[in-house]
Structure formats: C-alpha cells, structure tokens
Amino acid sequence: METRPIPHPPRRIPLLGDILGMDRDAPSQGTLRQHRRLGPIYQRVIVGTTLTFVTGAELVEEINDEKRFRKHVGRPLAKLRTLVSDGLFTAFHHEPSWSKAHNILMPGFTRDAMRGYHQTMLETTRELITRWDEHATAEFVDVPAEMSKLTLEMIGRAGFGYSFDSFGRAHGDQEDPFVGAMLRALRHAEQTAIPIPFRGLFAGKAERQNDADIAYVASVVDEVIAERRANGSGATGDVGETRRPDLLDLMLDSADPETGERLDEVNIRNQVLTFLVAGHETSANALAFALHFLAQNPEIAARARAEVESLWPGADQPEVSFEQVAKLRYVRRVVDETMRLWPTAPGYFREAVADTTIGGDGDGGGYGFAENDWAFVLVLGLHRDPVWGPDVESFDPDRFLPENVRARPGHVYKPFGTGLRACIGRQFALHEMVLALALLVHRYDLEPEPGYELTVKEQLTLKPDGFRLRVRRRVSP
C-alpha cells in the first residue's frame, strides 16, 4: 500500500542525522516546538536511530488501538531496567513476569484498597502541615522538594509500611541516603537515554557511582522485605489486627490466580523499587504544578478553598473521610487541568504489533509502521491539540466540567498512559493529590516569589524549576 513519508527537521547531517536543534536539557519541550513546525507526526534520525513522535489526536487514537499497537519499552525505560529490571513499569510485553505481577498486585489498587491507604495519606499530609506551620511560613519553601517528600512518604508508608523519615529531618537537612542514591540512579538512566556519540569514552566514574547506587538501594529494599518477613505480615504485624494487606503483603503472601505462581524475592525487590520510582515523582511534580497555578490564579484558589470550607465549615483541620475526597470536585478539576497543561509523565511509547499504517484514508496514503516500529506519543502536545479549543495555554479547570469532558473524545486526555499498560497507580495518585491539595489550599495562602516565571525542568518527568512559595497560615487555632 502507498505510504506518505514522515516529515523530519530540515538540515539533516550525513552520518549524524537530525542532531541540529535537539534540546538535550528539555527534550519534550523541544519536541513540542518541532511539532508546531512540522505537524502532528515527525521523525528524527540520530546516528542511525530513528525516533518518531506523534501528538495529533486522530493519529494518537489509532496508535492507542491495542489491537494494532502495544507498549514499547523505549530507550529511557530500557535504561531504567538497570535499576528495576522487569518490574511492572519496565517489563517487556513478552516477559511472563509482567502478567504475574499485574495479577498479584491489582487487588492493591481497587477502591477498597484505596480506602485502606486513606488514613495514612491524611496523616502524612498533616505531618507536612505541622512542619510547614513550624518552619515554612516565614521563608520561601522549595515546593517540588517538599512535595517529593510528601509523596515518597505516602507510597513508602501506604505500600510497604516503610518511612523515609522525611519530616523528621530538620528543615533544610540533607536528604535520606536511600532517596539520594535512587534519584542519582534515575538521573543516570535519563542522561544515558539520549543517544550521544562517544559518550561511553568519558563515562567510567558515572558508571561506577551508578553501580554503587543501585547496589545500595537494592540492599535497603531487601532489608524492608526481610523485616516484614521476620515480623510476619497482614493481621499479625506490629500495627495490629486490623491492618489491611498492603502492596508488600500482597507480593509476599499471594499467588497469581491464573497460574498459582508467586513472585520471587528478586522480582519483589524490583516491584518495590518500581513503585517508589514510578509512584512518587510524577505525583509530587503534579502537586507542585497545581500549587503554582493556584498561587498564580487567586480566584481559582478561592474557589477550591470555598469547596473545602463548604464541606468542613469552620474546621481547623478538616476530618476528611475516604468518601469525602470524591466530593472535592473542583479540586479534582484543578488536578486534571494541571495534568493537561503539564503531564508530569510527558508521554509514552507504542510499537506496531504488525506492519500497519496510521493517518490513511482507507485507500492508503497513511504513515507506514513496520512490525515493532515505535513512536513516542508526546502527551504534552496531545493535550494542546486543537480539539482543546483556541486558548490551550490558559489554565481553566472548568474544561473538566462533566459536560465539557463528555463533549470531547476520551483519547485526547492521557496523563496516565493508555491500554493494558496504563498507570496501575492512577487512583492512588488522584486520591493523594486531591486530598493533599485540598488540605494545603485550605490551610495556607500561597504567596508566589516576586517575578517567578514558570520554567519546566525535565528529568524523565517534568517539574516546575526553582519554584518556591511562601505559605501563610489562614486558619488560626
């Protein structure tokens, strides 16, 4: 069948390819700029490696079709495998460990499971508030760093009964060595993911540091697992008879209902690390972006606050129950719109199951994909598709009013990915983000640093760079 060539940037250099105009520091934002020039699909060839990017809503709808495309473990994810190997996030579609772990862990992400995590999330947010009450109101706080502590504590405590003692450390103290090693290993994966000629010649020291970091984080996770094994899990744990099984209990105690198989020790370590990696920075950065938009838009912050106050009139510390989080509809719209403008996971990879074309009109003329050819769906661009209207850069939570959501096709909003391999932690993330944001906006006035202009840093995830706020307590005790 006749196919169309996929556009590429002008000025292709022999052997090196399309290296001109590459933005190594902010690849997703660079790709967004290229899409504005080249349209909804384009290709870059770098030293013989072909990278295809897609943003257009109609093309994405086809690429999301699970019968024709599936998840591709792209280069940045493949690099992460040195840290988390065949954990859920980085497993290849053909690895049997994925479905085994998926089946065992799914009960950890049901609505009932969320009910079990709720109290931990509430208490953890209150610890942050206590810390901010004591320290933060006089000075500007590093918002992404604080949100990172919050979400790491939430997944550590709710998922594995493990605390990093993030709020016990004195204000401004150094981070936990585990967190430091994990973040360095993540950065290393990110930096080595972009194909750059001759990088290997100068990489010895960085590689040795990376090996040490990975060995260290693995040893800490092994200790957490050993401790749980020693103390027994579930109802016999030291938290008492009523504790619901958490993610670690599920992995240690249950078998895949389809095959009867259990996860082995090494795979459990990979999954724990996967959840710590996949489950903390994305939510933390989304919370930070949301606080930025609330600080910049006082009328939107006032509406969010009014919603919290209407549910808990006059409360100093709202006693939020699990069910009530779903009633925070405006706060949820703030979260949804934040992740439209700045999806903290900026995109996902898909690969063709068999030879196919996309964007054709039935008589041919589409863009050709051979079996296993892949594309990166730049969600950052998809969320700015013309289907979102003329003013895509403005922050407007009402885009997520139910009638507006119904008027749009579902595939134009994909902050949590798509299909079988979409985010397993979506409900966990939404619950923690809505809950934390509601409590913070209720407690504090958000004072932006004078002259701060949003710049977005890319380190696998997107985050507001150098973003600080002064938080002033609103409700007196």
Ligand code: HEM
């Ligand atoms: C705002 C927060 C979050 C965002 C934006 C996000 C985004 C995503 C995306 C886009 C994917 C699909 C990746 C792909 O197709 O390659 C994904 C997968 C995944 N996420 Fe999340 N995520 C968030 C929070 C979480 C949380 C809180 C957890 C854990 C509690 C989590 C655990 C995972 C796991 C394990 C996968 C792999 C699922 C699989 O392939 O079976 N994520 N996430």
